[in-house]
Amino acid sequence: MSLLEVRDLSVDFATMEGRVHVLNGVSFDVKKGEIVGIVGESGSGKTTLGLAILRLLDIPPAQYLGGSVHFEGNDVLSQEPSNLWHLRGTGMNMVFQESLISLNPVYRVESQINESINALCTSRKVELSKEERGERMLKILQELCLDQPQQVLKKYPHELSGGMRQRVSIAMSIIQTPKLLFLDEPTTGLDSYVQNRILEIIRKLNKEFGISMVLITHDLTVASQICDRIYVMYAGRVVEVGLSKQILERPFHPYSETLLAALPKGFENGPPLPIPQGEPPDLKNLPEGCKFNPRCVYAMDVCKTREPKLIPTSDSGQISCWKYS
Ligand SMILES: Nc1ncnc2c1ncn2[C@@H]1O[C@H](COP(=O)(O)OP(=O)(O)O)[C@@H](O)[C@H]1O
Numbered sequence: 616m617s618l619l620e621v622r623d624l625s626v627d628f629a630t631m632e633g634r635v636h637v638l639n640g641v642s643f644d645v646k647k648g649e650i651v652g653i654v655g656e657s658g659s660g661k662t663t664l665g666l667a668i669l670r671l672l673d674i675p676p677a678q679y680l681g682g683s684v685h686f687e688g689n690d691v692l693s694q695e696p697s698n699l700w701h702l703r704g705t706g707m708n709m710v711f712q713e714s715l716i717s718l719n720p721v722y723r724v725e726s727q728i729n730e731s732i733n734a735l736c737t738s739r740k741v742e743l744s745k746e747e748r749g750e751r752m753l754k755i756l757q758e759l760c761l762d763q764p765q766q767v768l769k770k771y772p773h774e775l776s777g778g779m780r781q782r783v784s785i786a787m788s789i790i791q792t793p794k795l796l797f798l799d800e801p802t803t804g805l806d807s808y809v810q811n812r813i814l815e816i817i818r819k820l821n822k823e824f825g826i827s828m829v830l831i832t833h834d835l836t837v838a839s840q841i842c843d844r845i846y847v848m849y850a851g852r853v854v855e856v857g858l859s860k861q862i863l864e865r866p867f868h869p870y871s872e873t874l875l876a877a878l879p880k881g882f883e884n885g886p887p888l889p890i891p892q893g894e895p896p897d898l899k900n901l902p903e904g905c906k907f908n909p910r911c912v913y914a915m916d917v918c919k920t921r922e923p924k925l926i927p928t929s930d931s932g933q934i935s936c937w938k939y940s
């Protein structure tokens with residue numbers, strides 16, 4: 616059984632210009648122990664998908680139009696709001712993209728991590744002394760390779776570097792020992808050295824702590840470095856699912872090809888792949904048929920009139936493209 620099972624999830628937002636469909640029939644699975652990537656250009660609905668699964672969207676303006684989310688077999692979307700803190704604490708948790716925004720600027724790191732420990736104590740119905748809390752905080756910061764954790768605890772978020780803030784945010788999530796952790800663009804904006812350290816930490820948390828992970832990123836290289844499987848999203852839809860290795864070496868979807876072409880590696884082996892043409896999709900004004908058709912170098916007539924369904928590929932993935940239907 617999957618740890619997380621999302622079926623046909625559709626979400627829209629009320630805007631000044633009317634309702635915008637941001638997620639359109641998204642199905643998505645995470646198995647125990649897996650690291651799953653969600654990859655797509657900015658605006659493809661990745662963050663909304665994470666927030667929708669965790670019931671963190673503001674309703675309104677957001678609205679669930681349909682679909683289901685099951686975590687460990689439990690129906691998440693039908694839960695009473697009062698039950699959700701338990702789910703988020705010890706079940707699923709999310710590290711947000713902007714750690715400078717998600718951390719409270721007026722509190723020291725220590726009191727923010729302490730808040731997470733409070734949540735842990737409430738959901739597990741345990742009590743921890745001040746000393747025990749202090750020990751846990753130091754241990755977790757050490758696990759996350761933060762030097763001089765004592766000093767880090769005394770600092771305010773703005774006194775930390777981007778990579779340190781990201782690790783403090785991760786610490787606040789994993790101190791609650793979730794089974795599944797969503798990381799939204801955890802390496803975006805960090806230099807490549809810090810980026811690699813964060814990826815190493817994610818791998819370690821997965822292997823040593825057994826936390827399953829969902830890595831949300833616009834960067835296919837980042838995803839391919841640590842993910843077992845990748846979901847490629849376009850205009851609020853899943854357009855391809857596959858093992859990381861397959862998507863990196865032999866992508867099926869023309870859009871996955873273009874994501875790959877944007878990587879330097881694409882130019883090393885063999886002829887360059889087609890470069891993405893045109894603009895990212897405007898969700899308020901999507902074309903008929905396949906939503907990628909205006910930018911697709913392979914577009915046929917059918918692509919402009921009918922939307923392809925997601926069908927299984929020869930190597931246990933899925934693809935929605937008329938080239939393969
Ligand atoms: N609160 C909101 N109100 C209206 N539209 C929103 C809101 N949040 C996100 N969107 C729209 O949803 C789309 C997907 O956004 P998002 O999930 O943040 O994409 P990604 O994380 O892939 O960059 C964007 O077009 C964005 O404008």
Ligand SMILES: [Mg+2]
Nearest residue numbers: 661662663712
């Ligand atoms: Mg996002």
